[in-house]
Amino acid sequence: MQNLNGRVAVITGAASGVGKQLALRLAREGVKVALADIEQGALDEAVAEVRKAGGTAFGHVTDVSQRAAVDGLRDAVLAEYGKVHLVFNNAGVGGGGGPTIWETSEDAFRWAMDVNYFGPLNGILSFMPVLIEQGEEALMTSTSSGAGIVFPPSGAAYSSSKAALIALMEVLAYQLQMAGSKVKAAILFPGPHVVDTRLFSSHRNVQERYGDPSLRAGGGINNVDEFQAAMRHLIGHEVPLTQPEDFAEEVYASILRDDFYILPLEERTKNAIRKRYEDMLERRQPAIPDMM
Numbered sequence: 001m002q003n004l005n006g007r008v009a010v011i012t013g014a015a016s017g018v019g020k021q022l023a024l025r026l027a028r029e030g031v032k033v034a035l036a037d038i039e040q041g042a043l044d045e046a047v048a049e050v051r052k053a054g055g056t057a058f059g060h061v062t063d064v065s066q067r068a069a070v071d072g073l074r075d076a077v078l079a080e081y082g083k084v085h086l087v088f089n090n091a092g093v094g095g096g097g098g099p100t101i102w103e104t105s106e107d108a109f110r111w112a113m114d115v116n117y118f119g120p121l122n123g124i125l126s127f128m129p130v131l132i133e134q135g136e137e138a139l140m141t142s143t144s145s146g147a148g149i150v151f152p153p154s155g156a157a158y159s160s161s162k163a164a165l166i167a168l169m170e171v172l173a174y175q176l177q178m179a180g181s182k183v184k185a186a187i188l189f190p191g192p193h194v195v196d197t198r199l200f201s202s203h204r205n206v207q208e209r210y211g212d213p214s215l216r217a218g219g220g221i222n223n224v225d226e227f228q229a230a231m232r233h234l235i236g237h238e239v240p241l242t243q244p245e246d247f248a249e250e251v252y253a254s255i256l257r258d259d260f261y262i263l264p265l266e267e268r269t270k271n272a273i274r275k276r277y278e279d280m281l282e283r284r285q286p287a288i289p290d291m292m
């Protein structure tokens, strides 16, 4: 998609991290942005930041795991701007869970799937009919993760939700191609390194309906500093970080190129992807990926 000036974007998970930087970056190009998030206070601040930078923005509190809430977001966007061209199903949570799948509660899996998979699905169900009906160039995106392509040996709730999302978006892309639609799909993989955001404190947003108290406690890591301390302990060194504004820049450039996989990669990750598919083709036991 060329020349984004004057188009309308809706971004979920826009109160923080990748979503907020996307809102700021697109607003700089003259895109009118709708910021959605479950956290009212942070959302209000993010909207104020975009406006202060000269952008056109409004906020709408939305729990993406609830279809009715996402329908409400769609209605609010249409009421405010009349149209919508770019949808970023970006809200996500790090998921919880124990060291193994069998020590992880069903709630941990349901929370990760509800936000990371059903959230984007709700975005597609609510917004796609509008995009198609409009008959204009448009883009439907979802934010997955490298952890949905090659899986770390822990955090299966997160990885499986992000892997399921890749399947959903790839099939969406096929279907849009088959329909000859002006709507395109894309999938975001924040990186190339761990992105310095508030994802490590995702447990701040666990909804009341999940009973497992360990979800609300988090996994003992609450921010990037504690994550780096854990890395020093586990692998003997800290890992490089990507700033969310750098990833947002990459997303902007990728939209102009019509990329489907918005996937900044370093050599180690490329090798892990190759290894995974080789294991599959050779029918081997899957090798534990070297991702750090």
Ligand SMILES: NC(=O)c1ccc[n+]([C@@H]2O[C@H](COP(=O)([O-])OP(=O)(O)OC[C@H]3O[C@@H](n4cnc5c(N)ncnc54)[C@H](O)[C@@H]3O)[C@@H](O)[C@H]2O)c1
Binding pocket: 012, 013, 014, 015, 016, 017, 018, 019, 036, 037, 038, 039, 042, 062, 063, 064, 065, 090, 091, 092, 093, 094, 115, 143, 144, 145, 146, 189, 190, 191, 193, 194, 195, 196, 197, 198, 199, 200, 202, 205
């Ligand atoms: N940070 C990374 O290294 C990294 C890597 C790969 C993928 N991702 C993905 O990037 C996306 C953005 O995450 P981030 O890293 O910017 O983290 P973040 O925590 O800074 O931002 C995520 C936002 O989503 C919001 N959110 C959480 N649950 C929600 C819900 N039910 N409804 C609406 N909003 C909700 C949070 O309030 C927060 O503002 C996520 O999908 C995440 O899984 C992040």
